[in-house]
Amino acid sequence: MRLEVDIASKTFRNAAGEQHDVLAGINFALGAGELGVFVGPSGCGKSTMLRILVGLDHDYRGHVSRPADARIGMVFQEPRLLPWRSVEENVRLAAPLADEAKLSALFAALELTAHRNHFPGELSLGLARRVALARAFAIEPDILILDEPLASLDDALAAHLRDQIGALVDTRSVTTLLVTHDIDDAVRLGDRLFFLSPRPAKVIAAVPIRTPRAARSDAEISAIKADLARLNLANM
Amino acid sequence: MLRLLSFIVFLATWWIATLLAGAASLPPPPTVLAVIIAEARSGALFLNLGATLARVALAFVLAMTLGAAIGYLMGRVRLADRLGDPWLILLLNLPALVVIVLAYIWAGLTEVAAIAAIAINKLPTAVVTLREGTRALDAALDEMATVFAIPRGKAFRHVILPQLAPYIAAAARSGLSLVWKIVLVAELLGRPNGVGFEIGVAFQLFDIPLLLAYSLTFAGVVLIIETVLVQPFEARLSRWRPRAA
Numbered sequence: 001m002r003l004e005v006d007i008a009s010k011t012f013r014n015a016a017g018e019q020h021d022v023l024a025g026i027n028f029a030l031g032a033g034e035l036g037v038f039v040g041p042s043g044c045g046k047s048t049m050l051r052i053l054v055g056l057d058h059d060y061r062g063h064v065s066r067p068a069d070a071r072i073g074m075v076f077q078e079p080r081l082l083p084w085r086s087v088e089e090n091v092r093l094a095a096p097l098a099d100e101a102k103l104s105a106l107f108a109a110l111e112l113t114a115h116r117n118h119f120p121g122e123l124s125l126g127l128a129r130r131v132a133l134a135r136a137f138a139i140e141p142d143i144l145i146l147d148e149p150l151a152s153l154d155d156a157l158a159a160h161l162r163d164q165i166g167a168l169v170d171t172r173s174v175t176t177l178l179v180t181h182d183i184d185d186a187v188r189l190g191d192r193l194f195f196l197s198p199r200p201a202k203v204i205a206a207v208p209i210r211t212p213r214a215a216r217s218d219a220e221i222s223a224i225k226a227d228l229a230r231l232n233l234a235n236m
Numbered sequence: 237m238l239r240l241l242s243f244i245v246f247l248a249t250w251w252i253a254t255l256l257a258g259a260a261s262l263p264p265p266p267t268v269l270a271v272i273i274a275e276a277r278s279g280a281l282f283l284n285l286g287a288t289l290a291r292v293a294l295a296f297v298l299a300m301t302l303g304a305a306i307g308y309l310m311g312r313v314r315l316a317d318r319l320g321d322p323w324l325i326l327l328l329n330l331p332a333l334v335v336i337v338l339a340y341i342w343a344g345l346t347e348v349a350a351i352a353a354i355a356i357n358k359l360p361t362a363v364v365t366l367r368e369g370t371r372a373l374d375a376a377l378d379e380m381a382t383v384f385a386i387p388r389g390k391a392f393r394h395v396i397l398p399q400l401a402p403y404i405a406a407a408a409r410s411g412l413s414l415v416w417k418i419v420l421v422a423e424l425l426g427r428p429n430g431v432g433f434e435i436g437v438a439f440q441l442f443d444i445p446l447l448l449a450y451s452l453t454f455a456g457v458v459l460i461i462e463t464v465l466v467q468p469f470e471a472r473l474s475r476w477r478p479r480a481a
Contacts, residue, residue, distance in 0.1 A: 054383045072383055080380045083477075084398040093394055094384040121477070139384065 003143055003175050004029040007052060007062035009200070010045070022048045023060070025202035028194055033173035035213075037186040040196030046179045047077065049201065050147050053177070066143060073141030073174075075149045079128035081120040087131050088116040095138035103138060110134050110164060126157050133161070137168055144169070144176040150185055158182075162189060166213050187224050189213055205231065263445045271449040280434075284450070285457060287430040288419055291347075295354035296415050300408060302355070303362025307407075308400075310363065311370020320363075327360040336422050345426040357418050362407040369403025401473045409466060416458055 010023040022045040030036045040046055051057040053064055054072050081090050091103065107113045110130045120128055129149060136144060146165070150158040166189055169176050180186055186193050193207040207228065211220060247265055254264045275281035310317040310324075336353040343349035373396065381391040423432025431454045438447035 051379075056379050056382060071385070074380075074383045076376070076380065078376065080376050082377065082395060082398070085394070093390075094386065135384075145383075 002029065002031050002066075003053070003177070004063075004065040005053060007049065007060055007064070009062070010048060010052065010057075010060040012048075021200035023052075023202070024200035026062075026196075027203060028206065030175050030177065030192075032175055033169075035169055035176040035178060035189055035191045037190035037193045038177065038179045038196060039181070039183060039186050039193060040201060041198050042181070044196050044199050045201040046196065047147060050074075050145055050177070050179060054145055070142040071139055072143050072145065073136030073139050074145040075129070075132045075136050075147060077147045077151065079120070079125075079132040081128060081131055081135075083120050086117050086119055087112060087123070087134075090120070090131060091135045091138045094135045095140075098138045098140075106134055106137055109168065126153050126161075129153065130161065133165065133168075137172075140172065141174055144174045146176065146178040148179055148181065150180065150182065158185070165189065170214065183225060183228065184221075187221050187228070188216065193228075207231075261444065263448065267445050268448045268452065271445045272453060275446075275449060281450075281453060284429055284431050284434050285453065287427070288423065288432065288454070289457070291351055291354065291423070291427075291430065292412075292415050292419050295351045295358065295419070296408075296412060298351065299355040299358035299411060299415075300362055300404075303359045303407065303411075304366045304400075304404060306359075307363040307366025308370050311367040311373075317367070324360050324363055327356065328364070332357045332418050332421060336418070336425055340426045347427075350422045350427055354415055354418050354422055358411045358414050361414065362411055365403050365407040365410070366400065369400045372403075373399050405470050405473055409470070412462075412466065420454075 005026060005028055007023050007026040009021060009025070012020045012022055014020060026049055028036065038046055038049070048057070052060050053066075054074055055064075081087075082093070085093060088103070088107075091106075092098065095103075104113070107116060110133060112127070112130055112134055115123065115127060115131075120131070123131065133149060136146075149165070150161055153161065162185055165178075169189075178186075178189060187209070190209060191213070193205075193209065194203050195205040195207070196202065197204045209216075209224060250262075250265055254262045259267070272281065306320065310320050335356050336350075339349040339353035339356070343352065377395050377399070378391075381395045386395070419430070420432035420435060423430035424436040427433055431450050434450045435447055438444070438450065
């Protein structure tokens with residue numbers, strides 16, 4: 001599934017009637033199985049960009065092309081689970097066709113098996129984020145959108161979840177788009193990194209990483225990070 | 237156990253009040269019980285209770301269905317809200333008596349008029365409650381349903397309706413108590429049967445035991461319906477919520 005994005009501009013009108021430019025030139029394409037990471041300062045318009053990509057916002061100038069029948073799995077910044085449905089029911093609502101074997105494997109991979117019958121109100125934020133991931137993976141998406149899925153988690157858990165995301169993306173070869181603040185996450189997961197300017201956001205650099213993510217050593221990751229730091233692309 | 241205790245306290249208070257006020261103005265419990273039994277034996281009690289309950293059920297269902305639909309529409313569509321709002325304010329503040337009398341004048345002393353009048357009295361509170369509920373819907377969950385391409389009907393049932401459930405329960409609860417109160421007035425003014433009609437008769441004959449017999453049986457039925465139907469329903473709707481300490 002190829003995702004081609006060319007957003008020329010997006011403006012907002014606030015309550016006082018003033019116009020604000022949010023996006024000013026987002027231009028990229030991702031092929032099947034590619035994981036693109038977007039890094040940019042807080043409030044630069046990353047979430048606005050994602051809303052346009054998934055079709056929640058149609059009020060912009062430009063063009064987004066994705067196959068009309070593409071299944072989209074999304075992990076929002078907040079888990080957005082239905083509190084009145086159990087973990088499993090939440091996943092099944094989005095993915096009614098998922099069979100038991102695949103769901104079990106997915107729950108096992110995300111270490112959610114013990115929590116299948118819990119309600120979201122009984123889960124910690126880390127667990128709820130994993131349920132949101134499970135829901136996005138369960139529909140076997142063609143395009144996967146991850147909006148800071150690891151924010152506000154402790155380091156160990158974030159690292160663990162990051163590895164799980166990488167493994168799941170590799171096994172299913174999904175076109176994936178990850179938004180993050182964390183340069184470490186970006187370098188460990190991404191096939192291509194896109195750096196965004198402060199608002200109004202535009203892509204100021206696209207950096208490919210050729211080594212497959214599973215084969216990246218700590219030394220290599222440090223080297224890439226050092227290179228990026230020299231480029232001084234974003235305020236990292 | 238506590239309920240039984242409070243019932244005993246009620247009976248004791250009643251009996252003491254009888255001793256103080258005199259049996260003529262407040263007959264003691266056994267006298268009233270005898271009337272209840274006599275009315276039950278003749279079948280009149282069940283006929284009248286049945287007629288009242290049927291009116292309550294019909295008016296309640298009618299007002300809840302219509303009120304929920306209108307409330308949802310007004311909560312979702314700005315135009316509907318602006319068009320409907322003056323009507324809503326008018327209906328909310330219109331005395332029940334006016335609606336009932338006008339209904340009987342315009343539609344005759346018929347069953348349709350009675351049920352419509354009761355339903356119209358309850359309708360605006362259901363609309364207001366459901367409108368608030370609809371306004372409070374979580375847009376984030378709507379977006380989730382859109383992105384995951386959950387079909388509309390399914391999303392309404394599993395994403396929207398559970399969010400509205402507490403409001404529906406609140407509208408049902410307040411609406412039911414309103415209907416219980418108004419149905420008797422409607423019967424008193426223009427129906428040839430029902431608890432309200434019997435109370436009207438008792439009032440004209442100054443038959444206090446008969447008046448109490450019907451009032452208390454009616455109150456008993458309301459209590460039973462509230463505990464057996466309404467409360468378990470509410471508990472079921474909110475079973476996913478963490479329990480209050």
